[in-house]
Amino acid sequence: MTSKYPFTELPTIDDTIAKPLKKLLGDDFFDLVNDFFTDFPSKFSDLKAARTSNDVDSIFRISHTLKSSSGSFGFTRLYKCLEHLEVQARNNNIIDPDNQIKLLEQEFGIVVSTLSED
Amino acid sequence: MLTNEQTKIFIVDDDHVTRHLVRKILSNSGYRIFEASDGSEAIQLFDEIEPHIILMDVMMPVINGYDACKAIREKANFLELPIIMLTGLDDVESVRASLDAGATDFISKPINWVLFEQRVQYALNARSMHEELQNQKSRLSQAQTLAKLGSWEMLIEDNAFFCSEELLHLLALSPSDKLSDLNELVNYSHPADKATVRAHILDAMIKGIGYQLEHRIISNDGSEIYVLQHADLIKDRFGNAIKLMGTVQDVTELRSTQATIHRQTYYDLLTDLPNRHFFTNTVTKSIVTMEDDNIVVVYMLTLDNLRNLSESLGYKATETVLISFSSRLKTLLNDSTVISRFNDNTFAIMSTGFQDLSHVTQMTEAIMALTSKSISIDTHDIFISVSIGISIYPIDNKSAESTILGAENAMLNASKQGGGRYLFYNEKSNKEAQDRLEIENDMRKGIQRGEFIPFYQPQIDVITGTITGFEALARWNHPTKGIISPFHFIDIAEKTGLILDLSRSIIEQACRQNQQWIQAGIGKFVLGVNLSIKQFIDHDIGKEISNILLQSGLSATQLDVEITESMAATEAADLINALQKLKKVGVTISMDDFGTGYSSLNQLQNFPVDTIKIDRSFINDIQGPGNGVMVKTIIAMSKSLGMNVIAEGVENLAQLDMLLEHGCNKIQGYLYSKPLPADEVCDFVASFDNSIKDNQKVL
Numbered sequence: 001m002t003s004k005y006p007f008t009e010l011p012t013i014d015d016t017i018a019k020p021l022k023k024l025l026g027d028d029f030f031d032l033v034n035d036f037f038t039d040f041p042s043k044f045s046d047l048k049a050a051r052t053s054n055d056v057d058s059i060f061r062i063s064h065t066l067k068s069s070s071g072s073f074g075f076t077r078l079y080k081c082l083e084h085l086e087v088q089a090r091n092n093n094i095i096d097p098d099n100q101i102k103l104l105e106q107e108f109g110i111v112v113s114t115l116s117e118d
Numbered sequence: 119m120l121t122n123e124q125t126k127i128f129i130v131d132d133d134h135v136t137r138h139l140v141r142k143i144l145s146n147s148g149y150r151i152f153e154a155s156d157g158s159e160a161i162q163l164f165d166e167i168e169p170h171i172i173l174m175d176v177m178m179p180v181i182n183g184y185d186a187c188k189a190i191r192e193k194a195n196f197l198e199l200p201i202i203m204l205t206g207l208d209d210v211e212s213v214r215a216s217l218d219a220g221a222t223d224f225i226s227k228p229i230n231w232v233l234f235e236q237r238v239q240y241a242l243n244a245r246s247m248h249e250e251l252q253n254q255k256s257r258l259s260q261a262q263t264l265a266k267l268g269s270w271e272m273l274i275e276d277n278a279f280f281c282s283e284e285l286l287h288l289l290a291l292s293p294s295d296k297l298s299d300l301n302e303l304v305n306y307s308h309p310a311d312k313a314t315v316r317a318h319i320l321d322a323m324i325k326g327i328g329y330q331l332e333h334r335i336i337s338n339d340g341s342e343i344y345v346l347q348h349a350d351l352i353k354d355r356f357g358n359a360i361k362l363m364g365t366v367q368d369v370t371e372l373r374s375t376q377a378t379i380h381r382q383t384y385y386d387l388l389t390d391l392p393n394r395h396f397f398t399n400t401v402t403k404s405i406v407t408m409e410d411d412n413i414v415v416v417y418m419l420t421l422d423n424l425r426n427l428s429e430s431l432g433y434k435a436t437e438t439v440l441i442s443f444s445s446r447l448k449t450l451l452n453d454s455t456v457i458s459r460f461n462d463n464t465f466a467i468m469s470t471g472f473q474d475l476s477h478v479t480q481m482t483e484a485i486m487a488l489t490s491k492s493i494s495i496d497t498h499d500i501f502i503s504v505s506i507g508i509s510i511y512p513i514d515n516k517s518a519e520s521t522i523l524g525a526e527n528a529m530l531n532a533s534k535q536g537g538g539r540y541l542f543y544n545e546k547s548n549k550e551a552q553d554r555l556e557i558e559n560d561m562r563k564g565i566q567r568g569e570f571i572p573f574y575q576p577q578i579d580v581i582t583g584t585i586t587g588f589e590a591l592a593r594w595n596h597p598t599k600g601i602i603s604p605f606h607f608i609d610i611a612e613k614t615g616l617i618l619d620l621s622r623s624i625i626e627q628a629c630r631q632n633q634q635w636i637q638a639g640i641g642k643f644v645l646g647v648n649l650s651i652k653q654f655i656d657h658d659i660g661k662e663i664s665n666i667l668l669q670s671g672l673s674a675t676q677l678d679v680e681i682t683e684s685m686a687a688t689e690a691a692d693l694i695n696a697l698q699k700l701k702k703v704g705v706t707i708s709m710d711d712f713g714t715g716y717s718s719l720n721q722l723q724n725f726p727v728d729t730i731k732i733d734r735s736f737i738n739d740i741q742g743p744g745n746g747v748m749v750k751t752i753i754a755m756s757k758s759l760g761m762n763v764i765a766e767g768v769e770n771l772a773q774l775d776m777l778l779e780h781g782c783n784k785i786q787g788y789l790y791s792k793p794l795p796a797d798e799v800c801d802f803v804a805s806f807d808n809s810i811k812d813n814q815k816v817l
Contacts, residue, residue: 020232021139028142036135064177069135071228079228 017074157181422537587644660699674704734767
């Protein structure tokens with residue numbers, strides 16, 4: 001199944017990635033996720049600043065880094081949205097960047113609240 | 119193989135979450151984890167860390183993963199370090215760029231953490247195996263260099279050829295040179311060895327027989343080296359030949375060392391003669407390999423009074439005598455003789471390859487003759503004498519050791535008896551040798567004194583009733599023993615070479631006698647004389663006979679030269695030439711003892727023979743099974759070739775009847791007369807003529 005932006009049909013967290021990782025790391029998993037959650041807002045601010053100054057290279061680099069971490073934990077929808085932005089930034093053709101950033105913020109909130117439920 | 123605790127893993131990623139994940143997961147298994155957040159930092163820390171594996175993100179600030187990978191790869195010592203790039207999922211371009219940059223492998227992001235450690239472990243295993251392989255290769259290469267051992271292989275399917283650096287080194291080629299095929303390698307063989315090398319390779323390829331061959335090669339700088347080459351044909355599991363593999367080892371030094379060791383072990387350094395070990399081994403080998411009926415003779419020689427010489431002139435003088443005498447001994451060397459300095463004052467000689475003892479007396483005399491001249495040392499002329507002990511295998515002793523010991527004992531006895539003499543190991547041999555020597559000396563004197571004379575046996579044509587000729591037969595008119603038949607001296611004469619003088623004397627006397635009979639009107643006979651094979655070897659027999667005829671005045675047509683069939687069988691080619699020269703002189707030629715030498719009709723046709731003389735053994739038992747047929751065949755065959763036939767040894771009328779029945783009318787034998795001394799021939803001719811006349815009257 002081919003998924004398209006904004007990837008609403010994908011799960012927030014892909015259990016095939018997250019669960020084995022949780023098993024592998026034990027409590028460390030949550031420590032690492034917390035690190036990510038702590039780090040994310042500052043990086044996200046950088047992303048927004050880059051948008052404001054139309055710094056496409058920075059948008060590309062930050063979205064790439066955040067994408068990598070998101071993917072590692074199995075935050076699939078957040079990962080795909082970041083990848084969507086990264087690809088467009090690389091091609092210097094970002095469509096509706098504000099909306100994409102807003103969506104990313106929402107997705108991050110969903111991830112945090114989903115994991116908090118755990 | 120490294121343990122996990124020893125293994126250093128270097129994770130380079132600007133995403134600290136990924137770095138932490140890697141650290142958490144891998145450090146749980148004991149690995150030592152090192153981190154860098156971009157390519158630049160990775161390059162800086164690399165030398166300090168010396169990691170065993172690098173996990174490198176592609177997209178990083180400052181210096182990206184590709185450039186960092188390239189920079190690390192350029193460090194010469196880390197060509198084999200596994201560098202695994204962390205690339206985007208389905209990002210084929212990143213994968214290709216990673217591999218181009220020198221990465222070993224890649225892991226797609228998002229990383230499958232469950233399999234992650236296994237992927238890392240796999241890469242580390244591959245690295246260990248590769249490292250071990252490199253170590254083995256290096257060890258092998260070092261060993262090959264030390265052993266001067268090169269290797270090569272040729273794939274059968276496409277003739278592709280590979281060779282090791284050490285082989286190129288052996289051929290004095292540089293490591294960058296290449297041999298295009300096996301033929302090029304073979305071409306480095308010494309010209310004299312090339313065919314042998316090729317033959318072995320062909321055998322290996324066609325018959326699957328591996329080989330080990332020592333040969334010479336001429337290397338690129340022109341130097342000649344000895345190599346030991348091994349090769350084997352390698353087959354797949356179906357038995358199909360897939361490649362020929364070989365090693366080439368420089369054994370030049372080894373050979374030289376072996377030769378030196380061999381020389382020191384088996385040769386005497388003073389005289390350069392083989393020593394006791396060599397001699398004993400050679401006698402043992404000769405006894406094992408000799409043909410039946412042959413003998414092996416060991417002579418032990420000691421120089422008499424050498425101790426006195428040493429005391430008066432010093433050991434240097436002794437050494438000079440030993441060297442000088444050994445040089446003289448070396449003149450006796452031939453293919454069947456080995457000469458050794460057995461110990462200080464003793465030399466040993468072994469002769470083999472013959473069956474009779476006449477060689478023994480000849481050799482003994484030859485050794486004795488070596489002492490006839492003095493040896494000069496400074497102002498002194500030293501006269502030497504030798505004591506010789508002789509032992510013969512298998513007559514005297516039954517082993518190499520006992521034969522040598524026997525000769526040594528005999529030598530000591532000869533020395534005790536005053537030296538300058540020889541003794542055999544046993545009395546019987548002493549007696550035989552002395553007898554033989556006595557006969558030889560007697561014969562020499564006899565020939566000089568004209569004691570050897572011809573007797574004449576008539577040859578009769580029974581149909582015409584005429585004496586056609588006489589065969590001259592040698593007799594020894596010994597001053598004390600009377601007339602001695604050739605049975606007692608011909609063999610010795612042949613073996614000692616006295617036959618040449620003896621035969622010449624008989625032919626000269628017989629020719630003069632025949633000429634006298636012709637001039638006196640006794641009869642115009644054809645005279646048969648016997649020649650020995652020795653008269654054909656290194657002798658111009660045609661010229662010799664021609665001179666004798668000239669001196670005697672006898673016409674060549676009155677002389678018939680007899681050769682034996684056995685001579686014809688052994689010396690065919692040269693003999694035919696010599697006989698043709700004789701024919702040109704004008705004499706006729708008979709083949710004596712025919713029927714005993716297995717000559718074929720074809721062979722006979724090649725010889726310029728006028729007369730065949732049927733051997734007495736067939737006539738003697740002409741009525742025996744097979745003999746009649748044989749005689750009939752010889753007669754028929756001779757006639758068909760246009761040759762005359764004479765039957766020898768005819769003793770009775772029954773034999774004569776049978777011969778006449780088969781068509782042979784010329785005979786020689788006791789039926790008419792035994793061999794007669796010259797002064798009885800006239801009476802025989804007269805009485806024969808009278809009896810024929812009487813018979814004719816009766817008829």
